Amino acid sequence: MEFFFGLLQTRRSKSSWINLTFLCSMLCMWTSVECWSYFYSNDTMSWSDARTWCKVNYTDMVAIQNQEEITHLNSWLPWKKTYYWIGIRKVNDVWTWVGTNKTLTEEATNWAKREPNNGKRVGSNEDCVEMYIQREQQTGKWNDERCGKNKTALCYTAACKNDSCQHGGCVETINSHRCACFEGFYGDQCERVVECNEEEVTVPDKGSVHCTHTNGNFSYDSSCQYSCEEGYQLSLSRPLRCTVSKQWSEQPPTCELVQCQPLSTPERGSVTCSDPLGSSSFRSTCVFACDEGYELADTPQNTLQCEASGIWNASQPFCVAVQCPYLQELDNGLLNCGDDADVRFSFGNTCSFSCALGYQLMGASRVTCTSAAEWSERMPQCEAITCQNPEGAHIIKNCSRPVNDLRPASTCSFTCAAGFELQGAHSTLCSEDGQWSDAIPTCKAIGCPAPEIPSSAQISCSPSLSSPVSAGTPHPLGMVCMFSCDEGHELTGALSMECAHPGQWTSTPPNCTAVRCPQLEAPENGHVNCSNSDPVFNSQCSFTCNQDFSLDGHDLLTCDRNGNWTGETPTCKAPESQLAAITGGAAAGGALSLTGLSLALWFLKRLRQNANKFELNSNSDIETPPQTYRNSIDSLI
Incomplete structure (x- = not known):
């Protein structure tokens, strides 16, 4: 098949140029394929001006696509002394096709021998490319040149149009173009699209599907995205896509119940689960509990629920022993809770206490952490071993240490206050067990x-x-006792006595003797009968007369408190007949004795009057000699 060039030369206002157009062959005309056109300038110009000129008047500077194109241009373009600028330039030290901004690959290069060499002039880089046309040596090859040199611009007009290919890329070829269809499209202009079977897109139970169609219903690149109801998840998360092979990329997925990781029973605890839809699945609820003395660790809640995400709403709890309050070391003592520091104050652990030498434990020697997170006993204390303060009424102590700190080996000696004597040991020693060696x-x-x-x-x-x-003591030193006698008695001895050192009375107790009355005689021709043989206080004497005699006076006399009888001794009077005889018989001698008898009666009466003036009870404090007064004639002799 032959190709023809048409050479057109025209003149413009500022420059002249030649339009070199490929004349389509008979094949081109028969198939209505548009052809590529090449153009070159009549004037020479720098590389930058050449590109601007090509872009203004045509498409761009020539981009060499293959060796066939180079051969074709070299055979039909006229020889130019300055040769032709083409669309390659160094950008950031990299040779680049300026039309596509793509890097020139090694396999696409067509450099002349020993090129590119960047020239030999110092400070002048050769960053642009010329192509040798109609050159005797290395014709059609490339050479790097300074961009400021003037050369002929070589331009092209693309054969591809915007609507040449509907769904593909237009590939320029010499005198023609072709459509490279995008994936999923076919036809001369890529106008047809691959289709997939719509019926294969099914809706799963507990789910739904939503399809999007970029290139037509259920055609290439259509996408069907599946979703499930809450608590269910797709067996396949990727969407279905219609591929170039007319097949869907995946089988339709199913909606499966969301499963959470199975929970285990915590050590020292239990778990109770409710599974309305399935074991350890969406909406399953598990309640955790711990054994006595244990509690859930690091979580405020004891209930976990399987969520739609397939994750429990909280991490699985575990049971730890409850912790009792931290125990401080004892002052002057030791605390032993075992060697495992992690369980020192945990439920069930026991701590023991001991005290240093010279101290004793006050309180429990062992405590155990209970399930209530409390110690079984109160914290003990180590107190210094001391003996009690030796106290007592009227005691005076002298101790080797202060009385509030009587440590072992301390001593105390004792005396008593004045008026008291010590009963017991005179000193005592505080022993190691805090007891005194002798009783206080x-x-x-x-x-x-x-x-x-x-x-x-x-x-x-x-x-x-x-x-x-x-x-x-009932009779302490200094006590004074006074004595008195009962009625009818008289005191003989000291009236008082005092308790003096060393516990002796200053005198002996006195005596109280009953008051005595005069001894009574029976009246003449009569009798006397007394209650006591000794006429003392309260003694009574009764009087009677012989037969035919009558009593003249009191028939009963009592000894009073003063030692006097309560009346005169009575007399017994003779009958009247005897009285006359006595009177006559006595007449002769009566005259002689009358005067003497009258004198005797007067004298006795005076003695009785004088005796009544004396008190029988003596109140005198004069202790010696005691005196006793009697109502009798003997006391006056």
Whole structure:
């Protein structure tokens, strides 16, 4: 098949140029294929001006596509002394096709021998490319040149139009073009599209499908995206696409129930699950609980739910032992909770306490962490071993250390306050166990023995026997006791006595003796009968007369508190007949004795009057010698 060139030469206002057009062959005309056209300028110009000229008047500078095109241009273009600029230039030190902005690959190069060499002139780079046409040597080859040189511009007009290919790329060929259809399209102008079977796109149970059609219903590149209801997930997440082979890229997926990772029963705990749709699936709920003494760790909730995402709404909890409060080391003591630091204060663990030498544990020696996160006992303390302060009433102590810090080996000695004597050890030693070696002594008040209280006597002491002073002993030093006699008795001895050191009374108790009355004689011609043989206070004497005699006076006399009888001794009077005889018989001698008898009666009466003036009970404080007064004539002799 032959090709023809048509050479057209015209003149423009500023430059002249020659239009070299490929004349389509008979084949071109028969197939209505548009041809490529080449143009070159009549004037020479720099590379930049040449490209501008080509773009203004045509498509762009010539982009050499293959060796066949080079051969064709070399055979038909006229020889030019300056040769032709083509569309290659160095961009950022890389040779680049300026029309497509693509890097010149090694296999597409057509450099002349020893080119490109960037020239020999210093400071002047050869960044543009010329092509040798009609040259004797290396014709059709390329050479790098300075872009400022003037050469002939070689341009082209593409054969491809915007509508040459509907769904493909237009490939320029010499005197023609062809359509390279995009994937999924075919036909001379790529006007037809591949189609897939619509019926193969099915809707799954618990799901739906939505298709998008870029190139027509269920045709190439149509995409069908599946989705599932909440709690269900696709067996295949990728969408279905209509491929170039007229087949869908995948089989339609199904909607499967979302499954969460199965939960395990925590150690020291339990889990109870509710599965309305399936085991460990969407909407499954699991409740966790821990054994006594254990609690869920690091989570505020004990219920987990399987969500639509296939993930539990929280991480699986685990049970840990409850923790009791941290125990501090004892002052002057040791705390031992075992060697495992992780469980020192955990449920069930036991801690023991001990004290340093010289200290004793006050409280429990062992505590255990309970399920309530509390220790079974209160925290003990180590207290210094001390003996108790030796105290006692009226005791005076002298200790080797302060009384509030009586450590082992401390000593205390004891004395008593004045008026008291020590009962027990005079000193004691504090032993290692905090006990005194001897019992603490007591102070006993120094006192007198209880005084003997005479018969028919009363005693009154100061201070009183019931006063606090008398609490230690009923008769302390300084006590004074006063004595008095009952009615009808008289005191013989000291009226009072005092308790003096070393616990002796200053005198002996006195005596109280009953008051005595004069001995009564029976009246003449009569009798006397007394209650006591000794006529003491309250003694009574009754009188009677012989037969035919009558009593003249009181028939009963009593000895009073003063030692006097309550009346005169009565007489027994003779009958009247005897009285006359006695009177006559006595007449002779009566005259002689009348005067003497009258004198005797007067004298006795005076003695009785004088005796009544004396008190039988003596209140005198004079202790010696005691005196006793009697109502009798003997006391006056």
